[in-house]
Amino acid sequence: MFITDDIKYVGVNDHEIDLFEGQYVVENGMSYNSYVVMDEKVAVFDTVDARFNHQWLDNIKKAVGSKVPDYLIIQHMEPDHSANILNFMNAYKGATIVSSAKAFAMMKNFFGTEFDDRRIIVGEGDTLSLGKHNLTFVTAPMVHWPEVIVTYDSTDKVLFSADGFGKFGALDVEEDWACEARRYYIGIVGKYGVQVQALLKKAAGLEIEKICPLHGPVLTENLGYYLNLYSIWSSYDIESEGIMIAYTSVYGGTKKAVQLLADKLTEKGCPKVVVNDLARCDMAEAVEDAFRYGKIVLATTTYNAEIFPFMREFINHLTERNFQKRTVAFMENGSWAPLATKVMKEMLTKSKNLSYCENEVRILSALNEESRAQIDALSDELCAGYIAQDDGESSKNDLTALFNIGYGLYVVTSNDGEKDNGLIVNTVTQVTNTPNRVAVTIDKQNYSHHVIKQTGIMNVNCLSVEAPFKVFEDFGFRSGRDTDKFEDMTPLHSKNGLAFLPRYINSFMSLKVEQYVDLDTHGMFICSVTEAKIISKAETMTYTYYMENVKPKPAVEGKKGYVCKICGYVYEGDVLPDDFVCPLCKHGVADFEEIQ
Numbered sequence: 001m002f003i004t005d006d007i008k009y010v011g012v013n014d015h016e017i018d019l020f021e022g023q024y025v026v027e028n029g030m031s032y033n034s035y036v037v038m039d040e041k042v043a044v045f046d047t048v049d050a051r052f053n054h055q056w057l058d059n060i061k062k063a064v065g066s067k068v069p070d071y072l073i074i075q076h077m078e079p080d081h082s083a084n085i086l087n088f089m090n091a092y093k094g095a096t097i098v099s100s101a102k103a104f105a106m107m108k109n110f111f112g113t114e115f116d117d118r119r120i121i122v123g124e125g126d127t128l129s130l131g132k133h134n135l136t137f138v139t140a141p142m143v144h145w146p147e148v149i150v151t152y153d154s155t156d157k158v159l160f161s162a163d164g165f166g167k168f169g170a171l172d173v174e175e176d177w178a179c180e181a182r183r184y185y186i187g188i189v190g191k192y193g194v195q196v197q198a199l200l201k202k203a204a205g206l207e208i209e210k211i212c213p214l215h216g217p218v219l220t221e222n223l224g225y226y227l228n229l230y231s232i233w234s235s236y237d238i239e240s241e242g243i244m245i246a247y248t249s250v251y252g253g254t255k256k257a258v259q260l261l262a263d264k265l266t267e268k269g270c271p272k273v274v275v276n277d278l279a280r281c282d283m284a285e286a287v288e289d290a291f292r293y294g295k296i297v298l299a300t301t302t303y304n305a306e307i308f309p310f311m312r313e314f315i316n317h318l319t320e321r322n323f324q325k326r327t328v329a330f331m332e333n334g335s336w337a338p339l340a341t342k343v344m345k346e347m348l349t350k351s352k353n354l355s356y357c358e359n360e361v362r363i364l365s366a367l368n369e370e371s372r373a374q375i376d377a378l379s380d381e382l383c384a385g386y387i388a389q390d391d392g393e394s395s396k397n398d399l400t401a402l403f404n405i406g407y408g409l410y411v412v413t414s415n416d417g418e419k420d421n422g423l424i425v426n427t428v429t430q431v432t433n434t435p436n437r438v439a440v441t442i443d444k445q446n447y448s449h450h451v452i453k454q455t456g457i458m459n460v461n462c463l464s465v466e467a468p469f470k471v472f473e474d475f476g477f478r479s480g481r482d483t484d485k486f487e488d489m490t491p492l493h494s495k496n497g498l499a500f501l502p503r504y505i506n507s508f509m510s511l512k513v514e515q516y517v518d519l520d521t522h523g524m525f526i527c528s529v530t531e532a533k534i535i536s537k538a539e540t541m542t543y544t545y546y547m548e549n550v551k552p553k554p555a556v557e558g559k560k561g562y563v564c565k566i567c568g569y570v571y572e573g574d575v576l577p578d579d580f581v582c583p584l585c586k587h588g589v590a591d592f593e594e595i596q
């Protein structure tokens with residue numbers, strides 16, 4: 001199979017396997033991917049599982065024809081990718097292994113040799129020319145082993161991504177990419193979000209047209225979709241709106257309570273309620289759901305003065321994978337001394353950035369009037385944001401939304417007649433309360449200024465501390481004139497027809513421009529409030545909080561050059577060109593400062 005004119009696929013499909021890594025159910029098998037780059041020099045990327053030695057070597061022989069491989073590039077040393085190194089080197093006596101120093105140390109553990117006389121050690125930024133193809137190596141430590149490298153072919157603009165962007169499933173089976181890629185990522189790479197984010201930042205500077213992972217299909221179209229999902233997963237952000245319930249039940253009492261809660265959540269506007277019986281479901285899928293949705297309910301019984309074993313296993317899976325940035329609710333059942341909520345909370349102290357619901361449910365063997373009322377109160381709390389978005393149930397003029405205005409950060413949304421638009425601002429002020437007037441100041445160079453001046457309406461979305469850096473990238477670093485600010489997010493719409501964010505805000509206000517003040521470089525819109533809603537009780541994102549907790553810290557140690565004050569991009573060099581524009585946030589030299 002040709003990936004490009006010069007790159008061929010020589011991997012194998014495995015339908016014999018039932019559990020990947022001894023724990024993940026793979027009903028549709030696995031693929032072990034390997035690639036050959038044909039040039040003046042021939043390079044083979046990675047090997048396959050030991051059981052497919054002969055099939056893989058046959059695939060290589062067929063692909064190279066009369067030529068022989070010059071290089072074996074090893075990006076990752078897990079046995080499903082490295083098991084046939086020795087077999088390859090015995091088959092091709094003139095070949096040289098190209099890999100990281102840590103990988104060669106691991107080869108000695110696996111094969112008893114580091115191939116000292118037949119190796120090239122590569123590190124960050126090192127290159128290898130095959131002729132017309134030039135390969136650049138990028139280190140990716142702990143994605144998800146310490147020796148990992150990925151490789152960029154600048155000729156065909158292909159990223160060989162090691163285990164990144166992989167998925168469960170053989171290549172001869174049609175199935176949804178996201179579902180199995182998500183389960184694969186959360187289960188195997190999930191703990192190492194910081195390291196994946198670092199790799200994504202490196203990849204952002206490359207022109208990539210194809211991604212060749214070590215498991216799953218080659219990605220060739222709509223790469224932004226896959227990159228965006230990886231950004232969400234690796235930053236532990238919320239991918240889908242909804243509530244996940246994970247439960248265990250011994251005699252059915254907890255199960256009935258969970259069913260009642262699920263029904264109430266659906267009735268009160270939750271767009272998706274996912275229920276997992278931890279004793280019967282695929283544990284990896286339950287873990288996947290916990291990372292996918294923004295809210296999770298843990299419901300279990302007290303068991304031996306502890307919690308039911310499947311719930312303990314589930315929470316351990318969460319905490320060891322850096323579970324964070326979620327709202328958690330608790331339901332416990334016990335016949336004489338319920339302890340489950342206390343135990344679960346203690347286990348979750350290993351996680352950070354969790355919010356706990358005020359309402360908890362305690363069942364004494366079976367549901368009664370009191371526990372039913374607790375379920376009702378919990379469903380109200382969990383669905384508060386959804387209720388606020390429902391015109392039939394919410395207050396359409398909850399002016400307490402004005403209390404969320406401070407020296408914060410906001411997304412101002414508008415519409416130019418063709419698409420929704422938005423930008424980040426930090427200058428929103430309530431100027432009077434009788435009548436209610438709000439002032440919003442916007443730089444005249446921003447496309448939103450032009451749109452609002454024409455339409456006379458806008459929405460102000462009050463960002464909460466839950467907002468990830470991706471929100472600031474989407475709405476602050478790009479112009480709405482030539483990009484769709486909502487391409488990675490499906491907005492909701494208020495009565496004035498304008499968008500408001502479905503998450504990461506605690507309130508929004510619809511504004512009508514009553515007066516315009518020209519401030520030279522900026523324009524001030526003084527507006528009346530036509531609609532206001534509280535979405536959640538989350539704390540408002542202040543500029544200080546953003547700088548200290550959300551904005552990535554630039555990696556400037558040991559570097560000489562300039563750093564962008566807006567997004568943290570580092571320009572390495574003695575002199576910053578006067579016309580330089582940041583490739584990430586598109587700001588000019590005025591927003592750069594010299595690294596001290």
